[in-house]
Amino acid sequence: MDTRLTLSRITKKYPSVVANDGIDLNVLPGEIHAILGENGAGKSTLMKIIYGAVKPDEGQVFWNGREVRIANPAEARKLGIAMVFQHFSLFDTLTVTENIALGLPKDTDLHELSKRIREISHQYGLPLEPERHVHTLSVGECQRVEIVRALLAKPQLLILDEPTSVLTPQAVEKLFGTLRQLAKEGCSILYISHKLDEIRALCHKCTVMRAGKVTGICDPTQETAASLSRMMIGAEPPAIKAVDRLPGEKLLSLRDLSLPKSHPFGTELLDINLDVHAGEIVGIAGVSGNGQQELLAALSGEDPRAKPDAILLNGEPVGRMNAARRRKRGLGFVPEERLGRGAVPDLSLAHNILLSHQDRNTVRKGLIRFGAIHDLAASIIGRFKVKAPGPQATAGSLSGGNLQKYIVGREVMRDPKVLIVAQPTWGVDVGAAAQIRAELVALRDAGCALLVVSEELDELFEISDRLVVIAKGRLSPSIKRSQATVDLIGQWMSGLWDEKQTARQEVANA
Template identity: 90%
Template sequence: MDTRLTLSGITKRYPSVVANDGIDLNVLPGEIHSILGENGAGKSTLMKIIYGSVKPDAGRVFWNGREVNIANPAEARKLGIAMVFQHFSLFDTLTVAENIALGLPKDTKLDELSRRIETTARQYGLDLEPQRHVHTLSVGECQRVEIVRALLAKPQLLILDEPTSVLTPQAVEKLFETLRKLASEGCSILYISHKLDEIRALCDKCTVMRGGKVTGICDPRQETASSLSRMMIGADPPAIKAVDRLPGERMLSLRNLSLEKSHPFGTSLEGISLDLHAGEIVGVAGVSGNGQQELLAALSGEDPRAQAGMIVLRDEPIGRMNAARRRQRGLGFVPEERLGRGAVPDLSLAQNILLSHQNPSTVSRGLIRFGALHDLAASIIGRFKVKAPGPQATAGSLSGGNLQKYIVGREVMRNPRVLIVAQPTWGVDVGAAAQIRAELVALRDAGCALLVVSEELDELFEISDRLVVIAKGRMSPSIKRTHATVDLIGQWMSGLWETPAPARQEVANA
């Protein structure tokens, strides 16, 4: 069978690293082919070369048996290559339909395009509103826009980077059915995911990368999650042992938190009540766009519209306080958006310390202590094994997973009393994810109270002591992790919950 895509000896060098070192790759028509590797292994660079957004220093690219020079993404799209990037390329001030129209012919009619978007979104189980402005979307909803934009092109090769982080378990299976149907019709799929069980369930072939080189090719259906992990990082990720514990003092209380949506496409919060105790992790599950963004803004202080008593931090009403005052009282926060909110792309890692560490050790009498920033950044890089040239590297130069490790590390190093974390391991490889989760658990064991908002159910089941679900701006009862099941939480994510029997419920303020 002729190959759809062949890469031969692809090499890409940057001043401090060889991102791709003589990569060979063959993808057949109708093949679902996984690219597996830890953060910084060179996967994203290779995908950008295929899509024409990065030019290789050496090597050859063959498309349907013919050698091609893909100079830019427009040429890639003409060939029939579509890609969903991990970091999105959307304009905040435009609507979903307007963003998608940018890659289409000038005579495209927006009303007709909106109907196509709605039809495609329904077909693939993705909830999307074409008239909604991008700046009102969560990270997960932005990912849906990118997926639908790619699918509208009816590509011969579809590159997907972490596509299931926005979906319920039920919707994941529906997407897999669609991808299998696409493959049966001859579309080739390059699938990048750190969810090893997904790769084993979906993909026909797997190419493993480490340090910019191909280190193995296998049939993932014949492998275990452990064997794939060993191929990728050289070892099994450390397991986190679940230990039942008595909760400590009440650190954070949400008391009938209700907020009208701040924009027409937002989600109103309705009567959310929850107590968070020292020494516990409460996991918040839910499909993106169901109020997580609004809840995080209310908790962090970005949205201070709540009544003061609706949010109580260690017996002090903080609902009207801004983010800086909340940080001074021991609240830490990791936003879901790495670039733009979690870090300033063009500033160095050392300078980005100032986003959360503004205290006498870093700022004295109005003067920035650059040496202290440098030392703290270096300690985070070392402790969290961040792949970066050093504290002076810009945040935007890091891979997504390494930047996530740095941002989480920056907050952990503050030793917060309460830590709010959004999507802690989104797009992070299995080894780095295990490290981040272990750090969060260690913080819990040291007495911190953590609220973790994640769309990764496996992650929440691994680290949480209790689970709640947010759906349509409402919060479910809390349930002990040991009493919860994936099916139950998946059902609750659709807003279908009833008050559990007392024996199965761990009420938040018990």
């Protein structure tokens, strides 16, 4: 069978690193081909070369047997190559339809395009409202926009970079059905994921990369998650042991927290009550777009519209306080969106320290202590094994997983009393994910109260002491992790919980 895509000796060098070092790759028509590697292995750079977003220094690209030089993404799309990036390429102030139209001919009818978006999104189980502005969407919903945009092009090769990182298990299954159907129709798929079980369930072939080189090719259906992990990082990540413990004092309390929509497409928060104690991790599960964004904004101080006593931090009413005042009282926060909110892409890692560390150690009498922030950034890079040239590297130059490790590390190093984390291991390889989770557990064991919002149920079951579900702006009663099941949490994610029964359960858990 003729190959759809062939890469021969592809090399890409940057001043501080060789991202791709003599890469060979063959992808057949109708093949779902996984690219597996830890953060910084060179996967995303290789995909950008195929898509024309990055030019290789050496090597050849063959498309359907013919050598091509893909100068830019527009040329890639003309060939029939579509890509869903890990970091979204969407304009916040435009609607879903307008964003998708940017890559289409100028005479595209927006009304017809909206109809096609609605049809495709429902056909593939990725519901979207075409008229919504992107700034009102959650990360999971932005992911749907990117996937639907790619599917509208009916590509011959579809590149997916961490496509399920913020999708629910139900949405993942629907996406897999879509991808299998596309493959049957002859579309080739390059699939980057750190979820080893997904690769084993979906992909026909797997190419493993480490430090910019191909280190192995295998049939993932014949491998275990443990053997794939060993191929990727040289070891299996350590398991986190579940230990039941008595929680300490209440450090974060929500009391009848209700907030109207901040925009027409937002979610109203309704009578949310929750306590988070010292020395425990409370996990919040839920389908993207059910109020997670609104709750996080209210807790972080980005949305200070709550009644003062609706949010208590160590017993103090903080509902109307801004983010800076809450941080001074011991609150740490990791947002779900890394670039633009968690970090400023064009600033160095050292300068990004100032987004959360503004105390006497880093700023004195209004003057930045550059040596101090440089040393702090260096210590985070070392402790959290962040692959970066040094504190002077810009945040935007890091791979997604390495930037996530840095942002989590920046908050952990503040030694907060309360830490709120959204999507802690989104797009992070298995080794780095295990490290981040271990750091969160260590912070809990040191007496911190942690609230973790994640759409990774496996993650929540691994690290949480208690679980709650957010659905349609309401919060379920909590349940001990040891008494929860995936089926029960999945049922609650649809908003189907028995208030009386779960209230009794919560009393029993207290």
